[in-house]
Amino acid sequence: MDDLLQKAADALRVAKRVSVLSGAGVSKESGIPTYREALTGLWSNYSFQELASPEGFRQNPGKVWDWYTERRMQLKTVYPNPGHIALAKLAALVPALTIITQNIDDLHERGGSHDVMHLHGKLNEVKCFYNCQGEPTLVNEDDFVHGESSPPTCPHCGRWLRPNVVWFGEMLPVGMFARAEAIAAESDVFIVAGTSGMVFPAAQLPLTAKESGATVIDINPDATDYDAFADISLRGGFGQIMPALFDLVSQGR
Numbered sequence: 001m002d003d004l005l006q007k008a009a010d011a012l013r014v015a016k017r018v019s020v021l022s023g024a025g026v027s028k029e030s031g032i033p034t035y036r037e038a039l040t041g042l043w044s045n046y047s048f049q050e051l052a053s054p055e056g057f058r059q060n061p062g063k064v065w066d067w068y069t070e071r072r073m074q075l076k077t078v079y080p081n082p083g084h085i086a087l088a089k090l091a092a093l094v095p096a097l098t099i100i101t102q103n104i105d106d107l108h109e110r111g112g113s114h115d116v117m118h119l120h121g122k123l124n125e126v127k128c129f130y131n132c133q134g135e136p137t138l139v140n141e142d143d144f145v146h147g148e149s150s151p152p153t154c155p156h157c158g159r160w161l162r163p164n165v166v167w168f169g170e171m172l173p174v175g176m177f178a179r180a181e182a183i184a185a186e187s188d189v190f191i192v193a194g195t196s197g198m199v200f201p202a203a204q205l206p207l208t209a210k211e212s213g214a215t216v217i218d219i220n221p222d223a224t225d226y227d228a229f230a231d232i233s234l235r236g237g238f239g240q241i242m243p244a245l246f247d248l249v250s251q252g253r
């Protein structure tokens with residue numbers, strides 16, 4: 001493991017552009033469950049068709065709204081872990097570092113990262129289900145219209161509000177994936193951390209980077225499909241591996 005960490009640190013030290021694709025695993029050590037892990041993953045305990053699709057929302061808007069409200073509340077009780085913080089510090093050591101996250105939490109930002117793209121939206125944002133004023137029609141909490149029923153309604157059109165997250169069957173935020181692909185293709189080092197690589201198109205970004213010549217580093221306690229082409233597979237939790245990697249990169253300066 002020490003050799004692999006050293007090899008990863010060497011690649012990072014000379015990189016001009018570093019990109020990171022993060023998934024639920026990076027927030028696990030902060031206390032947020034992942035999606036697909038047996039027993040503990042959200043989708044082993046809840047139905048994603050019911051809770052994470054436009055059809056599920058249409059069928060039971062109150063239930064879906066309440067589930068996300070609970071997750072929004074939970075987010076207030078958790079904090080960035082040492083992995084989030086080390087990644088933010090790494091950004092100061094390299095010329096450019098962009099995080100492309102699939103996570104809807106804000107733990108990268110609260111950990112000190114600035115250049116963060118949220119491919120799957122943000123749990124803390126709310127929009128009109130019909131995007132009545134354009135895509136997305138975001139609404140501030142102060143402007144929610146709370147009636148008898150849940151969810152609250154849009155101040156512009158009076159129809160349902162929903163979380164600004166990407167559900168199954170929906171498109172990613174306009175233009176964002178094209179930007180993510182361009183960033184992946186320009187990377188010298190591409191770190192893929194805490195993702196099972198099951199959800200496309202995000203899952204294809206590491207391959208785009210590899211095909212464009214990047215050194216691909218996978219951080220995950222378990223084997224992933226990325227091992228087939230990753231240059232360096234670091235087996236372990238993000239909260240341990242990322243600080244160790246940061247320490248090595250900073251020592252070499």
Ligand code: OAD
Nearest residue numbers: 023024025034035036102120166194195196199222237238
């Ligand atoms: P998954 O739940 O599919 O995968 C989580 C990954 O994190 C697995 O590969 C775990 O082995 C790994 N993992 C677990 N603990 C870890 C740790 N301490 N450090 C690093 N890795 C760890 O989550 P995602 O790949 O993020 O979509 O799922 C992708 C998308 O599917 C999510 O963004 C969400 C979900 O449905 C939407 O919300 C649209």
